[in-house]
Amino acid sequence: MDSCPESAYCLISDGGLHFLPYREPKHSLRSPYYSFLANKTMSSLAASTTASQPNSGSDMESQSISSSISETMPDHHQLEIPSLLDTYSAHALYLPGIYVEPSDNGNHDEIKKMLAKIFPHWESESLISVKHLTGGITNMLLECTMYNKATDLHEKVLVRTYGRGTGLIIDRDREFVSHLVINSVNLAPPIHARFGNGLVYGFIEGRSLEYQELSNQVLYPLIAAKLGQWHQQVQVDAIEECLTTLRREFRGAKSETKSSDLWAVISNWIQILPEIEGIVKSCASNLDIRELKDTNASLGSILKAELDWLRSEVEHKSPFVACHCDLLSGNVIISEELSEKLEAGLSTADVEYYRTHNPISFIDYEYMIRAPRAFDISNHFMEWQGFDCDRTRIPQASKSNELLREWCASYLWLENTEKNRAPIDNLITEISLYYGLPGFYWGIWSGIQSGISLIDFDYSWYAGERIQEYWDWKRTFKKAPEERS
Structure with a gap:
């Protein structure tokens, strides 16, 4: 297809990412x-915003627009666009020219104008209400509602x-494409638009969990089963291919080389990590x-030497999948009905x-990356x-921890029985090898945050605590294999 304009529809169709030109809703020549x-x-x-319904376009819908396309589009589009829409599974607008600065008042007027561009039936900006959920000068999350x-x-x-x-630490192109791909397989709410410095996406009714609830005997098998479904259905290669397509289309020759897997992400983070007191002390106490023994x-x-050792x-002890990489309690949502029950x-x-x-449901895909599945599981624990x-x-x-056996059985979609002992045992061994990496990962992340975040939190202390997890795991790991499990 011809090069698309700066603003475009980003369309997942037949597993690939495609672009269709976008014009203002009231434009006389809109597509x-x-x-x-x-x-x-x-x-x-x-x-329902749980995205349980299929996304693909119906034959009737595709046929109804085929004639109008053939009348108004160039010849080389006449067959291609109906085909794309016939295998449609997800889309979002990309509006790179729109920027909404975070502020205490939320910049509500700017938000409403943008929403009117995205949703043609939200034309009356006065009927849109905006509720500030979090934010200020560092970030902003708004709940926007319109009565239809x-x-x-x-x-x-x-x-x-x-x-x-x-x-510095999040690849926003990857986040956007990951959300599109996850929505295309009905495991995420729709993503409606990406603008210059943010996203517009579907609202999931329900609430996030408290960290104490992650071990709830009713909830943890459901979380495990959902994560197993994620790792099976979200194709990491599809994300990588779509990401390459997006960068080629919008970044061109200026496209930057970005991290393609977990190891590359951590390596890049180490390069920008300042000398954080909490991490320095932890490393010194575990000489x-x-x-690297040099004092x-x-x-x-x-840290680079430790990463190489890890x-x-x-590295090759767990299959690589599309990992969420941030399954803390706040990113796990349960329905209102389940919450009440x-x-x-x-x-x-x-x-x-x-x-x-x-x-x-899982939300927030900022840290999604190609990574070992055992890292995603260990990080959640x-x-x-x-x-x-x-x-x-x-x-x-x-392997003797019955809770972990139940969790792993749910993840594998198996019954926790003697018949299934081998695959459950194997997964537990796999997970145990990665129990130190989350502390290493988030310790470095926290160190970087201590220099850029305005949130009132002791990131230096937290970085030291998380890095110490890694050292404690390493001591156990270096014991005889039979002592690990």
């Missing part, structure tokens, strides 16, 4: 596929602007097990129902400790 995509956006707002008289529904979306300095070595050199020990008490029938109608770093809450990575 004949505009109504098709606009209707898709409206239906995604009106339907035609459907008698209150339509909600979330608008998020990127936080200060986060471009005896460090790979005058820089923090970056010490890769040599565990948890408080009142679930019956046996309720538990069985939720096993086949899983109400868990580390989040059981909360931000107070109460490590007693982390499940022991042992």
